[in-house]
Amino acid sequence: xxxxxxxxxxxxxxxxxxxxxxxxxxxxxxxxxxxxxxxxxxxxxxxxxxxxxxxxxxxxxxxxxxxxxxxxxxxxxxxxxxxxxxxxxxxxxxxxxxxxxxxxxxxxxxxxxxxxxxxxxxxxxxxxxxxxxxxxxxxxxxxxxxxxxxxxxxxxxxxxxxxxxxxxxxxxxxxxxxxxxxxxxxxxxxxxxxxxxxxxxxxxxxxxxxx
Numbered sequence: 285x286x287x288x289x290x291x292x293x294x295x296x297x298x299x300x301x302x303x304x305x306x307x308x309x310x311x312x313x314x315x316x317x318x319x320x321x322x323x324x325x326x327x328x329x330x331x332x333x334x335x336x337x338x339x340x341x342x343x344x345x346x347x348x349x350x351x352x353x354x355x356x357x358x359x360x361x362x363x364x365x366x367x368x369x370x371x372x373x374x375x376x377x378x379x380x381x382x383x384x385x386x387x388x389x390x391x392x393x394x395x396x397x398x399x400x401x402x403x404x405x406x407x408x409x410x411x412x413x414x415x416x417x418x419x420x421x422x423x424x425x426x427x428x429x430x431x432x433x434x435x436x437x438x439x440x441x442x443x444x445x446x447x448x449x450x451x452x453x454x455x456x457x458x459x460x461x462x463x464x465x466x467x468x469x470x471x472x473x474x475x476x477x478x479x480x481x482x483x484x485x486x487x488x489x490x491x492x493x494x495x
Contacts, residue, residue: 296442299425303443306421307450311413312373315485317451320400321458323478329455331397335404337448340414342405344440347418348433368410373486376403381479417443 307314313336321329408414418440426435 295425303446307447312411318454318458319478319481321455322461326455326459328400331400332404333451335401336408337444339405339408340444343414344418348436370486370490377479377482
């Protein structure tokens with residue numbers, strides 16, 4: 285039958301549900317994209333989402349090629365990546381604090397699509413949740429009746445698509461607040477709130493690393 289030729293097991297529906305639940309769990313990507321879009325608009329959020337998706341693909345392919353086993357053998361490297369994510373969020377919080385010599389949207393003033401893309405890429409490469417998913421969850425959905433690598437690659441693409449869909453929904457919802465926050469009388473305060481929330485996200489991520 286045609287179904288027997290499919291490279292993915294019948295558990296695909298379960299994988300889709302698992303991926304969706306994982307992405308709906310609050311994490312650094314979700315918090316940062318929501319805050320960034322509310323403060324800087326959907327243009328910034330879309331560019332950052334593209335960076336996040338690229339980061340997911342890089343992590344996924346690295347896991348498929350054996351990097352996940354390397355991480356398991358050297359847990360100190362995993363810890364370094366986690367702390368790197370905390371440091372990067374702290375940098376984003378510092379960078380988001382309003383600068384006095386700006387009459388435009390203060391947070392990330394002058395930043396273009398490339399800047400948001402690179403930040404989305406970096407914050408996702410340092411995201412422990414994404415790495416854990418590829419290392420621990422995807423292997424559970426690999427069928428023993430077919431070659432593992434093609435299945436893994438397909439599941440990486442599927443997970444990235446699910447994650448991107450969730451992120452686009454976050455951008456759509458968060459963008460509603462941008463019109464209000466971008467008003468001149470709210471810019472400085474909204475930028476301070478944005479920076480403070482990024483700081484809280486970094487502290488939350490640090491707490492998750494420590495426990």
